Amino acid sequence: MEYTYINHIDSPADLKKLKVEELPAVCAELRQFIIEALSKNPGHLASSLGTIELTVALHYVFDTPNDKLVWDVGHQAYAHKILTGRRDRFHTNRQFKGLSPFTNPAESEYDAFIAGHASNSISAALGIDIANGRKSKVESQKNTVAIIGDGAMTGGLAFEGLNNTSMDKNNLLIVLNDNHMAIDPLKGGFTQYLVDITTSATYNKWRWKLYRAGVKLHLIDEAKKARILRRNNTVKAALSNQKSNIFTGLNIRYFGPTDGHDVESLVRILSEIKNHKGPKVLHIITKKGKGYAPAENDQTVWHAPGEFDVNSGERLTVSGERTPLWQEVFGETLLELAKEDERIVGVTPAMPSGCSMSIMQKELPERVFDVGIAEGHAVTFSAGLAKEGLIPYCNIYSTFLQRAYDNIVHDVALQNLHVVLCIDRAGIVGNDGATHHGLLDLNYLRPIPNMQIAAPRTAEDLKEMLRLAKTMEGPIAVRYPRGRTTNVQRDDVPCTKVEYGKGVKLRDGKDVAVLTIGSIGNPMSEAIEIVSNQQSAFSFAHYDMRWVKPLDEELLHEVGKRFKTIVTAEDGLIAGGFGSAVLEWMADHGYSPRVIRLGVKDQFVEHGSTKELYHLLKLDKEGLACELLSLAQAR
Ligand SMILES: Cc1ncc(C[n+]2csc(CCOP(=O)(O)OP(=O)(O)O)c2C)c(N)n1
Numbered sequence: 001m002e003y004t005y006i007n008h009i010d011s012p013a014d015l016k017k018l019k020v021e022e023l024p025a026v027c028a029e030l031r032q033f034i035i036e037a038l039s040k041n042p043g044h045l046a047s048s049l050g051t052i053e054l055t056v057a058l059h060y061v062f063d064t065p066n067d068k069l070v071w072d073v074g075h076q077a078y079a080h081k082i083l084t085g086r087r088d089r090f091h092t093n094r095q096f097k098g099l100s101p102f103t104n105p106a107e108s109e110y111d112a113f114i115a116g117h118a119s120n121s122i123s124a125a126l127g128i129d130i131a132n133g134r135k136s137k138v139e140s141q142k143n144t145v146a147i148i149g150d151g152a153m154t155g156g157l158a159f160e161g162l163n164n165t166s167m168d169k170n171n172l173l174i175v176l177n178d179n180h181m182a183i184d185p186l187k188g189g190f191t192q193y194l195v196d197i198t199t200s201a202t203y204n205k206w207r208w209k210l211y212r213a214g215v216k217l218h219l220i221d222e223a224k225k226a227r228i229l230r231r232n233n234t235v236k237a238a239l240s241n242q243k244s245n246i247f248t249g250l251n252i253r254y255f256g257p258t259d260g261h262d263v264e265s266l267v268r269i270l271s272e273i274k275n276h277k278g279p280k281v282l283h284i285i286t287k288k289g290k291g292y293a294p295a296e297n298d299q300t301v302w303h304a305p306g307e308f309d310v311n312s313g314e315r316l317t318v319s320g321e322r323t324p325l326w327q328e329v330f331g332e333t334l335l336e337l338a339k340e341d342e343r344i345v346g347v348t349p350a351m352p353s354g355c356s357m358s359i360m361q362k363e364l365p366e367r368v369f370d371v372g373i374a375e376g377h378a379v380t381f382s383a384g385l386a387k388e389g390l391i392p393y394c395n396i397y398s399t400f401l402q403r404a405y406d407n408i409v410h411d412v413a414l415q416n417l418h419v420v421l422c423i424d425r426a427g428i429v430g431n432d433g434a435t436h437h438g439l440l441d442l443n444y445l446r447p448i449p450n451m452q453i454a455a456p457r458t459a460e461d462l463k464e465m466l467r468l469a470k471t472m473e474g475p476i477a478v479r480y481p482r483g484r485t486t487n488v489q490r491d492d493v494p495c496t497k498v499e500y501g502k503g504v505k506l507r508d509g510k511d512v513a514v515l516t517i518g519s520i521g522n523p524m525s526e527a528i529e530i531v532s533n534q535q536s537a538f539s540f541a542h543y544d545m546r547w548v549k550p551l552d553e554e555l556l557h558e559v560g561k562r563f564k565t566i567v568t569a570e571d572g573l574i575a576g577g578f579g580s581a582v583l584e585w586m587a588d589h590g591y592s593p594r595v596i597r598l599g600v601k602d603q604f605v606e607h608g609s610t611k612e613l614y615h616l617l618k619l620d621k622e623g624l625a626c627e628l629l630s631l632a633q634a635r
Contacts, residue, residue, distance in 0.1 A: 074102030074115030096608025116435025119155025151182030154372030256283030331356025398438025433607025
């Protein structure tokens, strides 16, 4: 397609030169550009197609980057990237050394705040707005806009932000992008509530006109405003026979709902409300996947569809025999267990497809709870279920579980409740990058009293750990990575059953003991193989510890007695992780081997393919082999 407009838009200033009537054409080009680009370089398609008109209108009306746009999650901000000087690099989006997967202030001054984890935009934008309000004179004050989806609005943090917005003096504009979807269809009271808001556009128009007339005639001042708005809202609710609007009830002026795909009307509305003092919400209705039929028709799959053929809408998948995904092993095992035991239920904070709990959801819908993007709640809710005798398998991606730390400590562990935390996407996750890698879970879970932590190396181990978890007591975390399980069952290694708190010796050796946890045991096995072939006089013993807590003490005594050098390896941050647990144990038990801890050093890891990143971190088989080789050579 010829891009008449967007090829000449290198910044929002270029967009502003256009007439309003030209904006629909700009949107059409952006839509085509994004579809074309994502067909070859996968990303979050459907969400970004849904926000094109909003993005164009925002940059047309507001003075970015002086005015601040705070995108929630940032997966819907592709048009924003393209309009803010990143069009030429957009084909590198999410790739190693390419554009960031979400919005990132380190990449562009147009990205006002970090994004990736849902529901932080209102809090961050409120902070930005209040800070800027204090710095500047009223007339030069910057505008701040938080753009949040109805999915992200289900997160408790968003409500905390709203509550604060209603308290402190600010001019925040919250754009609520309502498409009735998170990744999966949204359920729950708030979503239904949004559907119920049918504020009459005419009423709003009149109310706004009257308000402006009041200000002009000096009938309304700031002090009176809040009171008037509140009364006005009550009258409005009474007139239209509606329940009071939650936003207006909080003293946050509400506009909408309005068509989020009518760019000209969005420009008009935003221009009008831009200078309105005080906090306000603009509620827009959009369609996820707008303008690309396959995406409109299956919004969950097209949230992040992978590569596809633009014309046929066919998704391109790699053919050939493949091992199952870790998440599928989880999903199928959970269904199996649930069928055997009535007490088992599934809990997911808005990720049924992502973690494959959808498998159970299809067969046993009444035993799966999709609680919205609410990780903290998911954990405490699971604690409640467990308290009364159910066995919740609560599946949360490692990175998102960070949101639920106190819930784990206070609500689960302190009461020693039998909650099974199934931690998906542990380790490096790839193109979603720094905000999404699961590098901290072992480290933050390990110190919690009562917590038990297991990590499978193979699909079979995962099944057994999930099965064993049912029979245990207290909280159990089973953490496993993203992607496909590996099949590296070696003939000389017996396939041993998972036992509580027991590791397994994969290989015996005399010089160095290598202790691994979880799936990094697979590349480590290969690395040992490589080095052993090169340095046959030097031998490594390899233990897959399987449990970080409790550690297999019998095994560790054997290691402590036999070896002067121990190598530990984990796919997470080193500080306080698995290797640290081994080091502490050795010190506590009077052994003083040299312990070399391999893992992620003290850093946030960028984005790229999983393969590229493990290579960068020297945690793939080549990198691990290098480390082992240097040990063998140093002897
Ligand atoms: C804390 C957190 N939990 C889960 C996710 C995974 N996630 C990414 S986008 C998304 C759905 C967001 O829905 P919404 O805000 O309505 O945006 P839409 O994609 O519908 O435009 C989810 C659950 C996340 N990014 N952050």
